[in-house]
Amino acid sequence: MTEETARAFVPGHVTGFFSVHRAASGDRAKGDILARSGSRGAGLALSEGVGVTVSPAAERSLRFHEEPVEMSAPMRVLDRLGTSARVEIETELPLGTGFGVSGATALGTALAANAAFDRARTENDLVEIAHAAEVEAGTGLGDVVAQARGGVPLRIEPGGPGAGELDGIPTATRIEYVSFGSLSTAAVLEGDIVGLTEAGERALTALCEQPTIERLMHSSRRFARDAGLLTSQIETAIEDVLAHGGEAAMAMLGETVFALGTGLSDAGYDPAVCSIYPPGAALLD
Amino acid sequence: MTEETARAFVPGHVTGFFSVHRAASGDRAKGDILARSGSRGAGLALSEGVGVTVSPAAERSLRFHEEPVEMSAPMRVLDRLGTSARVEIETELPLGTGFGVSGATALGTALAANAAFDRARTENDLVEIAHAAEVEAGTGLGDVVAQARGGVPLRIEPGGPGAGELDGIPTATRIEYVSFGSLSTAAVLEGDIVGLTEAGERALTALCEQPTIERLMHSSRRFARDAGLLTSQIETAIEDVLAHGGEAAMAMLGETVFALGTGLSDAGYDPAVCSIYPPGAALLD
Numbered sequence: 212m213t214e215e216t217a218r219a220f221v222p223g224h225v226t227g228f229f230s231v232h233r234a235a236s237g238d239r240a241k242g243d244i245l246a247r248s249g250s251r252g253a254g255l256a257l258s259e260g261v262g263v264t265v266s267p268a269a270e271r272s273l274r275f276h277e278e279p280v281e282m283s284a285p286m287r288v289l290d291r292l293g294t295s296a297r298v299e300i301e302t303e304l305p306l307g308t309g310f311g312v313s314g315a316t317a318l319g320t321a322l323a324a325n326a327a328f329d330r331a332r333t334e335n336d337l338v339e340i341a342h343a344a345e346v347e348a349g350t351g352l353g354d355v356v357a358q359a360r361g362g363v364p365l366r367i368e369p370g371g372p373g374a375g376e377l378d379g380i381p382t383a384t385r386i387e388y389v390s391f392g393s394l395s396t397a398a399v400l401e402g403d404i405v406g407l408t409e410a411g412e413r414a415l416t417a418l419c420e421q422p423t424i425e426r427l428m429h430s431s432r433r434f435a436r437d438a439g440l441l442t443s444q445i446e447t448a449i450e451d452v453l454a455h456g457g458e459a460a461m462a463m464l465g466e467t468v469f470a471l472g473t474g475l476s477d478a479g480y481d482p483a484v485c486s487i488y489p490p491g492a493a494l495l496d
Numbered sequence: 497m498t499e500e501t502a503r504a505f506v507p508g509h510v511t512g513f514f515s516v517h518r519a520a521s522g523d524r525a526k527g528d529i530l531a532r533s534g535s536r537g538a539g540l541a542l543s544e545g546v547g548v549t550v551s552p553a554a555e556r557s558l559r560f561h562e563e564p565v566e567m568s569a570p571m572r573v574l575d576r577l578g579t580s581a582r583v584e585i586e587t588e589l590p591l592g593t594g595f596g597v598s599g600a601t602a603l604g605t606a607l608a609a610n611a612a613f614d615r616a617r618t619e620n621d622l623v624e625i626a627h628a629a630e631v632e633a634g635t636g637l638g639d640v641v642a643q644a645r646g647g648v649p650l651r652i653e654p655g656g657p658g659a660g661e662l663d664g665i666p667t668a669t670r671i672e673y674v675s676f677g678s679l680s681t682a683a684v685l686e687g688d689i690v691g692l693t694e695a696g697e698r699a700l701t702a703l704c705e706q707p708t709i710e711r712l713m714h715s716s717r718r719f720a721r722d723a724g725l726l727t728s729q730i731e732t733a734i735e736d737v738l739a740h741g742g743e744a745a746m747a748m749l750g751e752t753v754f755a756l757g758t759g760l761s762d763a764g765y766d767p768a769v770c771s772i773y774p775p776g777a778a779l780l781d
Contacts, residue, residue, distance in 0.1 A: 322666055333650065333707045334664035361775070365618065378657075379619035381607055381779055422618045490646070490775030494666055 216266040217326035221315035221492040223261070223304045223485075224357045224364075225388070225462040225469050226254035227431030228438075230411030231352060231404045232369035245343035249369035250353035251415050253427050255469070256361045257386060259485040261302040261312055262495075263319025265327045268297040273316075275300050284317035284351075287344035292321070294328045303483075307393035309465025314354030317341040318492050326494055334359070335372035342371035349397045361491035363424060365415075382424050383489055387475040387482035391444050391466040399440070399464050410437035424458075428471065431460035442466055451478040501551040502611035506600035506777040508546070508589045508770075509642045509649075510673070510747040510754050511539035512716030513723075515696030516637060516689045517654035530628035534654035535638035536700050538712050540754070541646045542671060544770040546587040546597055547780075548604025550612045553582040558601075560585050569602035569636075572629035577606070579613045588768075592678035594750025599639030602626040603777050611779055619644070620657035627656035634682045646776035648709060650700075667709050668774055672760040672767035676729050677751040684725070684749050695722035709743075713756065716745035727751055736763040 229252030234244045263285075271289055273280055274297070285298055298320050304310040321337040324330070332340075342355040357364035360377050368376035399407075414430040432449060435441045445461045448468040452459035457474025461467065468475065475482035514537030519529045548570075556574055558565055559582070570583055583605050589595040606622040609615070617625075627640040642649035645662050653661035684692075699715035717734060720726045730746045733753040737744035742759025746752065753760065760767035 325666060331706060331708050332666075334647070334666050336663075337666060362619070362778070372663075378621075381610060381617075381619050381622060383779055383781060421616060423616050489778035493647070493774035494668055496668060 215327055216264060217323040218262065218264045218495040219319040219322035219492060220495055221261050221263065221319040221358050222361055222488040223257040223259050223315060224254050224311035224354045225257065225309055225467070226252055226353060227427055227460050227463065228252050228411050228414040228434035229353055229463055230408040230415070231400065234370070242343060245346045246339050246371040247374040248346050248352070249342065249356070249366070249371065249375055251366050251369055252353055252411055253363070253365045253415065253418055253430070254357055255363055255386060256358060256488045256491070257310070257485050258488040259302070259304050260488070261300050261304070261315035261319055263316060263323050264299040265320060265323035266297045267327060268295060271295050273298045273300070282313055282316055283348035284313055284341070284344040285320040287347060288317050288320045288341055289324060291340045291344065292324050292328065292330055294324050296324055296327065305390045307465065308390040309394070309462030309467045311351065311354035311358060313350040314341070314345050315358055317344050318355050318358055322492060322494050339371035339373070349400060351396060352400070359491045362489045363427065363487060365418070365422070380422050380424055380427065383487045384424070385472050385484065385486050386469055387473065387484055388462070388467055388469040389448060389475055389480050389482045394464045394466055396464045407438040410434050424471065428458040428460050435461040440464070448480065451480070454478070500612055501549060502608040503547065503549045503780040504604040504607035504777060505780055506546050506548065506604040506643050507646060507773040508542040508544050508600060509539050509596035509639045510542065510594055510752070511537055511638060512712055512745050512748065513537050513696050513699040513719035514638060514748055515693040515700070516685065519655070527628060530631045531624050531656040532659040533631050533637070534627065534641070534651070534656065534660055536651050536654055537638055537696055538648070538650045538700065538703055538715070539642055540648055540671060541643060541773045541776070542595070542770045543773040544587070544589050544768070545773070546585050546589070546600035546604055548601060548608050549584045550605060550608035551582045552612060553580060556580050558583045558585070567598055567601055568633035569598050569626070569629040570605040572632060573602050573605045573626055574609060576625045576629065577609050577613065577615055579609050581609055581612065590675045592750065593675040594679070594747030594752045596636065596639035596643060598635040599626070599630050600643055602629050603640050603643055607777060607779050624656035624658070634685060636681060637685070644776045647774045648712065648772060650703070650707070665707050665709055665712065668772045669709070670757050670769065670771050671754055672758065672769055673747070673752055673754040674733060674760055674765050674767045675750060675752040679749045679751055681749045692723040695719050709756065713743040713745050720746040725749070733765065736765070739763070
């Protein structure tokens with residue numbers, strides 16, 4: 212039972228479309244409500260992700276490439292595991308632009324802290340802790356469960372393990388992306404989400420009728436338009452990719468376009484390149 | 497919609513303990529009964545596994561390292577997907593000795609045939625098809641769902657996706673194994689499984705109280721003894737590893753011993769070496 216440094220890798224995740232589902236409170240305990248809340252939707256887990264290192268320390272801290280950063284969800288994870296640690300994250304992904312860095316940090320912190328402090332929690336426990344922390348922090352509703360699974364996760368029912376239900380589209384391909392800037396997940400989630408959720412439900416129904424990556428991209432484009440989330444810069448980039456015979460969509464929630472294969476470079480953009488990442492989050496040796 | 501060759505990799509899987517659960521027939525359809533039947537238990541997904549290549553062909557065939565072999569489950573998978581194909585498998589794992597080669601072949605055939613024939617099935621659909629084929633063939637009850645998940649899968653509730661429930665112990669370590677010979681899964685499953693199932697349920701309860709890899713090995717040793725499956729050769733090898741401070745158990749069902757870390761080499765054996773494989777089964781590019 213030694214306390215030592217542990218590391219985890221969690222893939223990035225771009226959501227193409229989603230709907231918001233908050234569990235009714237009734238007489239449920241708070242933790243149960245968080246575990247049953249989440250999103251339906253679909254997205255891609257990416258080979259670019261977040262490396263998370265957890266080391267026992269007298270004071271809790273979170274550093275990103277050596278610099279202190281504020282993130283609520285991973286600190287809540289340390290709370291829930293009853294641990295005090297220094298958390299360091301490394302990633303090539305841009306923050307706040309729809310790649311699920313917050314969810315990845317929360318999940319990586321759960322996996323690595325469990326190992327560093329010998330907490331003997333199961334994978335489902337750790338995913339649920341990270342999912343509930345994200346929901347409570349208001350920074351995400353579906354990234355954590357998707358990042359735990361990997362590949363092209365379909366969030367069929369909302370919530371953490373036990374409550375939610377996942378499926379996946381079995382495929383792996385090159386992915387390109389360009390980020391123009393940030394959108395606040397919290398601001399969108401605090402806004403009017405009725406129309407957004409209706410659009411997300413329609414997109415999931417359409418995808419389940421023909422669960423292919425091409426249909427996912429098509430459903431995602433329609434969702435972004437129906438939910439009123441398209442910016443003009445995103446719209447132009449998507450149209451450019453389509454005009455060159457490619458497939459592109461907007462990452463929820465960031466001013467980010469992602470494309471299959473060489474979609475963005477064929478259209479004259481200078482994208483970052485990665486691929487769909489079939490394995491889910493995991494401890495590193 | 498071109499038909500072309502596709503490939504998948506599926507990890508090997510050693511089961512440490514299990515209990516047998518067959519869904520009551522009632523007025524259920526046959527496919528539903530197969531999907532709800534399976535095993536509870538725990539095991540390890542291994543970095544050594546089965547590469548499966550599926551190519552459209554006028555006649556169905558299955559070849560292992562170029563030689564024709566008979567395996568019922570993968571042929572049933574081709575049936576269920578309405579496809580005719582040549583299936584070729586490659587593996588370093590010994591056949592019939594408890595590494596889930598049959599389940600891996602069934603699951604890899606499902607993943608690769610779906611891609612080769614553009615069947616647009618989801619991951620859960622394909623896992624269910626392979627699981628049902630294994631159950632119907634009588635060659636396994638839990639390997640397929642464990643191989644789809646990867647890592648150290650706990651089969652909390654029996655059956656395919658939707659019916660069954662999985663969890664996992666988050667760990668990754670070196671694994672050593674030695675195989676002395678085959679045991680027939682079908683013969684054991686056709687035998688008296690009441691005592692075996694009671695022993696398996698006790699082992700799962702004990703593991704869930706302290707879900708660590710060390711407890712898994714301990715519960716597995718007790719199960720092998722209680723279920724009357726230990727052979728003298730296996731018993732000797734396990735005792736040798738324990739005497740050298742290691743952790744070892746018997747693979748269900750084969751005359752195979754697996755050990756954590758350098759357990760078998762420390763005890764003077766000449767084992768094959770691999771590791772726990774956190775990713776589940778996946779298509780290859």
